[in-house]
Structures are given as C-alpha cells and as structure tokens.
Amino acid sequence: MKRVACAAVLLWLSVPLVLAQEPPPAGQAAPAAAGRQGGLGGRGPSLPPIDPPEEWLSPARPKELIEFDMMTWPEVYDAIHHQGKTVALYYTGGTEHRGPQNVNGGHTLMARETAREIARRLGNAIVLPVIPYSVNNASNQQTGTLGLTTEIQAALTERIAEQAIATGFTTVILMNDHGGGVNVYGEVAKKLEEKYRAPEFAARNIHVFYADHVYAKAQSDFEDMLAKRGLPTSSHAGIQDTSEMMYLGKGKHWVRTDLLKYGVTMGPGYVPAPPAPRGTGAGPTGRRGGGRAAVDPGTPRFVASGVSGDARLSTEALGKEAFENKVNQAVAQIKEWMATVR
Helix, strand or coil, X not given: CHHHHHHHHHHHHHHHHHHXXXXXXXXXXXXXXXXXXXXXXXXXXCCCCCCCCHHHCCCCCCCCCCEHHHCCHHHHHHHHHHCCCCEEEEEECCECCECCCECCCHHHXXXXXXXXXXXXXXXXXXXXXXXXXXXXXXXXXCCCCEEECHHHHHHHHHHHHHHHHHHCCCEEEEEECCCCCCHHHHHHHHXXXXXXXXXXXXXXXXXXXXXXXXXXHHHHHHHHHHHHCCCCCCCECCHHHHHXXXXXXXXXXXXXXXXXXXXXXCECCECCCCCECCCXXXXXXXXXXXXXXXXXXXXXXXXXXXXXXXXXXXXXXHHHHHHHHHHHHHHHHHHHHHHHHC
C-alpha cells in the first residue's frame, strides 16, 4: 500500500514537470512559470543559464542584430553567450525644443543612429534602448521639452546598467547626446566600477565606463572646425545639430528645411522673423500665447526661437562630418579604455 501511495505522489509531482517541457496545444495559452519570482518566470539568480533550443533562433531573423529592443530574448542570449557580444551600449538622448526647424526628439534620433554605428565598428556590442529623456525642464513657451531631475537620471542610469549586467553583459558603456546634468554618468560609472572591483565580484570581470568624447569633445572639436572655416558656431540647435539631423534624417522630415531661415537666435540684433503681435503672451492671465506675465501692450515682443547660435548655413555634408566625428571619437575612446581593463 505504501508503494502505491509513493508512486501516486511521484506521478503527481512529475506531471507539472512533463507539461512544462511540452508546448501547449495551438490556441491554448501556456501556464505561467513560477520560478523564484512568484509566477514571473525565470530560473532564478542562483542557477546558471542554459542554452535555449536552437529551434528558437529563426533562420529568417535579420542578418544584423545589434539593437536589444529589436531582438528576441534567445537572440540576445545567443549574442552574449555564443557571439561574444558582451558590451552593452547605454545611450541617453533627450526630448527638447530645437528651434522651429528641428523636431523635438533630435537628441534621441541622433543617439540611436550613433549608437548603432558605434556597435557596428566595435563588433562586440549591443545597443540598449535609447533613453528619450535627460536632465531638463519643460517650458510653456518653447513647448518641446520634457525633462528629468538629476536624481531620476542617476537612478535610471544605475538601474539599467545593473539590469544589463544581470542579463549577462560584462561591460556597460554609458554615453549621452545632450548637455546638462551629464555629471551623473561619470558618477554612476565610478560607483559601479568600484562596486565590481570588490573581492566578491572581481572574478566576474565586470566593468562600467562613461565615454564622454562622443558628445562633449566631439561637439567642441566640430565647433572649432566651423570657426576655422568662417562658419557661425552655436551651443544649441545650430549648424552641428541641424546638419547632423539633415544627414541622418534625410527623407524623414527630421528638419523642416524651409524654416532654416528662422534657425537663429531671436531678439535684438537678429530679426529674421517678425516680432510677435503687441501685448500677447500673458499666459498666467489666461490670454493667448503663453509667457510668464502680462507686458506693456506697447512693447514689441520677440518669441525666442530656441536656437542658441545660427543654423541657417546647415547642410547634409556638414552633418555627415559631424556624425563621423562623433562615432570616431567614441570608438577610439572606448577601444583605448578597453585595452586597459583586459
């Protein structure tokens, strides 16, 4: 009798295990995996990963797979464990007004193209989803900006870097395509690099690095080049940004090229566009136009364009130069750093 009871218990325990290995019939949902996360699936952090079935890698998958969010999880697993793509590129773009000529997502659009080209040239990297927000503040006049606080940016960067490491990447490269609040990347990289040098983690050979040349140095060098050529320099939405968006977004309408004549700092000394109607813009009183407060009805008002500098001489050719400069700066810096940690 005891033998029969034991056999029944073993049979009862084995049924879920058998079912877990069998795909459900067509049209029937698979049962949720319990794992260690209470029904969220996964093998749990205490068990080493194992290869998924080869059949889960589609023969029809794209030849170039370098973007995390455009890959299936078996494709990411295969890239990390069998193709040596153990470098994760974390790139922050931004949503910000960029003059009347450029779309607000310019930082993110440029960041994605830049990150993909960096991954191609490194050969061992996967691009994580580009973060579309950076440290900034919204405006009710130049209505194109959505920003984060420094604290949120730092927390987000650290969290995603740690998640990339938990996924299996051994190197995380932090980069940004925006100015303002950029100290957080260096601070997060330093914090995590120190963490993973501790004795309990050192054997895993995990590294986190902030590659700042892709934006700050590349931008400075390009502006110096513009000055040498007698072209106007800018700090926001000028020739460099606008040209790069024209080059990368050709045919995609990232730049309203018919509005380039307005892509310049507005105000005294620059009057390429007519002033706003007199007395408009008293946002707090509920009147048309937005603005901070009512003004003297007799005072002409200028609506700031959102450009700091002059973008009117932007070209696709200059945009290609700006793009190549960013990619070359980033790849050179990353490779130089990698040589020091191997």
